[in-house]
Amino acid sequence: MIEIIDLHKSFNGQEVLKGVNLTIHDKEIITIMGKSGCGKSVLIKHIIGLLMPDKGKVLVDGVDITGLEPKELDIIREKFGVLFQGGALFDSLNVYGNVAFQLMEKTRLSKMEIQDRVMHALADVGLKGVENKYTAELSGGMKKRVALARALITEPSIVLFDEPTTGLDPILSSSMQKLITSTHEKYGYTGVVISHDVPKIFEVANSVAMLYNGIIIDAGTPDEIKRSNNPVVRQFITGGIEGPIGVMD
Amino acid sequence: MEKLLRILGSWALSILRRMGHMFLFLLNSFYFIFIPPFKFKLLLRQIRFFGNKSMAVILLTGAFTGMVLALQLYYILRKFGSDALLGPGIALSLIRELGPVLSALMVTGRAGSALTAEIGMMRITEQIDALTAMGLNPMRYLIVPSIAAAIIVFPLLTAIFDVIGIYGGYVVGVEILGINSGTYFSLMKDYVDMEDVMIGLYKSLSFGVIVSWVCCYKGFYTGYGAEGVSKATTEAVVISSILILVWDYFLGSVLL
Numbered sequence: 361m362i363e364i365i366d367l368h369k370s371f372n373g374q375e376v377l378k379g380v381n382l383t384i385h386d387k388e389i390i391t392i393m394g395k396s397g398c399g400k401s402v403l404i405k406h407i408i409g410l411l412m413p414d415k416g417k418v419l420v421d422g423v424d425i426t427g428l429e430p431k432e433l434d435i436i437r438e439k440f441g442v443l444f445q446g447g448a449l450f451d452s453l454n455v456y457g458n459v460a461f462q463l464m465e466k467t468r469l470s471k472m473e474i475q476d477r478v479m480h481a482l483a484d485v486g487l488k489g490v491e492n493k494y495t496a497e498l499s500g501g502m503k504k505r506v507a508l509a510r511a512l513i514t515e516p517s518i519v520l521f522d523e524p525t526t527g528l529d530p531i532l533s534s535s536m537q538k539l540i541t542s543t544h545e546k547y548g549y550t551g552v553v554i555s556h557d558v559p560k561i562f563e564v565a566n567s568v569a570m571l572y573n574g575i576i577i578d579a580g581t582p583d584e585i586k587r588s589n590n591p592v593v594r595q596f597i598t599g600g601i602e603g604p605i606g607v608m609d
Numbered sequence: 610m611e612k613l614l615r616i617l618g619s620w621a622l623s624i625l626r627r628m629g630h631m632f633l634f635l636l637n638s639f640y641f642i643f644i645p646p647f648k649f650k651l652l653l654r655q656i657r658f659f660g661n662k663s664m665a666v667i668l669l670t671g672a673f674t675g676m677v678l679a680l681q682l683y684y685i686l687r688k689f690g691s692d693a694l695l696g697p698g699i700a701l702s703l704i705r706e707l708g709p710v711l712s713a714l715m716v717t718g719r720a721g722s723a724l725t726a727e728i729g730m731m732r733i734t735e736q737i738d739a740l741t742a743m744g745l746n747p748m749r750y751l752i753v754p755s756i757a758a759a760i761i762v763f764p765l766l767t768a769i770f771d772v773i774g775i776y777g778g779y780v781v782g783v784e785i786l787g788i789n790s791g792t793y794f795s796l797m798k799d800y801v802d803m804e805d806v807m808i809g810l811y812k813s814l815s816f817g818v819i820v821s822w823v824c825c826y827k828g829f830y831t832g833y834g835a836e837g838v839s840k841a842t843t844e845a846v847v848i849s850s851i852l853i854l855v856w857d858y859f860l861g862s863v864l865l
Contacts (some may be wrong), residue, residue, distance in 0.1 A: 388858070395746065410738050410742060430746075434746075435744070437741075437743065438744050444735045444738065446734055446738050447736060448735035448738065448739040449736070450736055451730075451731075451736070462743050462745075465743075465745055466743070516709045
């Protein structure tokens with residue numbers, strides 16, 4: 361379980377998170393939605409300790425990661441897999457090298473075992489015959505799939521998805537959502553999906569939270585959020601220009 | 610007046626803070642150089658990176674530096690009737706001073722800037738975050754191999770620069786200006802001591818640390834977007850070049 365308690369974060373005097381409180385239960389997929397630049401990626405980076413808060417706590421399975429030493433934090437990070445927004449694949453490695461990287465660096469598995477797991481992970485995300493390609497040769501959708509395979513290769517108990525469908529066409533976007541559902545069914549991880557791809561993203565989520573003005577203003581099941589009376593949530597779901605969310609904010 | 614002092618104080622503090630941050634970065638890198646597991650494959654890759662990127666420019670600048678030195682020194686030495694000392698003059702200038710400094714400046718422009726841009730791109734495309742998220746220390750994978758490679762490569766490139774420069778000087782001094790070939794090399798043996806070679810070696814080693822440190826630091830803490838990487842690359846080259854010349858003076862005055 362992940363508990364985020366009163367999380368505050370500022371950059372150069374600008375307060376991005378103003379006291380976020382959120383509980384993410386084991387094996388659920390939660391979607392955190394919010395307008396661009398509202399701090400969703402900042403929030404996800406706090407969950408894995410890539411950023412440290414000015415105030416507040418992040419508890420991962422009961423351990424407050426905000427006060428941990430780098431080595432202790434690295435141990436906690438072994439529970440995580442992360443799909444970064446742009447994939448964050450290593451340019452200097454081919455697809456196989458990217459997916460196998462963590463296994464080669466952090467486990468004592470044999471070459472054959474690693475190869476077997478990489479091939480399975482790539483097959484899980486619908487990729488075949490791309491092992492020797494470099495990231496520059498891949499399309500946006502393929503990069504995200506390879507990044508998902510890399511995130512899942514260690515069979516983590518928590519997977520963070522930072523805007524998994526951004527930049528993809530509607531078909532690829534749907535296919536990515538399907539992949540999240542199918543891999544969740546197979547691996548049973550706790551998923552945190554950052555997205556503003558509504559209402560599509562509701563299909564993969566067990567619960568949804570809305571981040572606005574640095575706090576979680578509403579949270580619940582997708583149906584509850586769809587029926588929410590909160591004007592901010594309503595405007596965000598319908599995509600209306602008129603409403604409390606200023607277009608130029 | 611108080612406002613001016615406050616601005617000056619805040620500026621000085623910010624410079625000190627940045628210098629401290631850079632110094633801690635270097636200390637951290639040195640710590641991981643000696644702590645296993647060692648990344649030999651990455652070290653070899655970075656040796657190849659520095660060597661491959663810089664070899665052509667080192668050969669070219671080395672040759673022309675030797676040739677220009679021969680022309681200028683010949684002109685000066687002839688005034689004193691000492692043109693036979695052209696060989697040792699070129700060798701001493703190259704080995705003690707010009708070889709380490711010019712090769713370091715060339716590698717900074719060629720490989721150092723590429724290193725900053727590469728690490729900077731890894732930062733803005735979240736590849737460094739990806740390493741951290743995997744529980745792997747990016748210092749160990751990106752910075753330590755580059756600094757260790759620079760410590761190995763800089764003296765070698767400097768040696769190549771010196772040798773090519775001496776032969777460049779030979780071409781101009783002996784083949785064009787008519788200095789005796791035997792004199793050119795035999796007097797070199799008499800005047801160039803091991804101490805001179807060691808001074809050149811110390812300089813190139815320290816320049817290797819300076820260039821890789823500054824270029825890695827600037828890439829690692831680059832600003833946002835392509836503009837941030839471009840600014841970091843420019844700053845890395847400018848700061849490295851200035852530090853090379855300042856450190857060269859300092860070392861020169863200590864080792865002379």
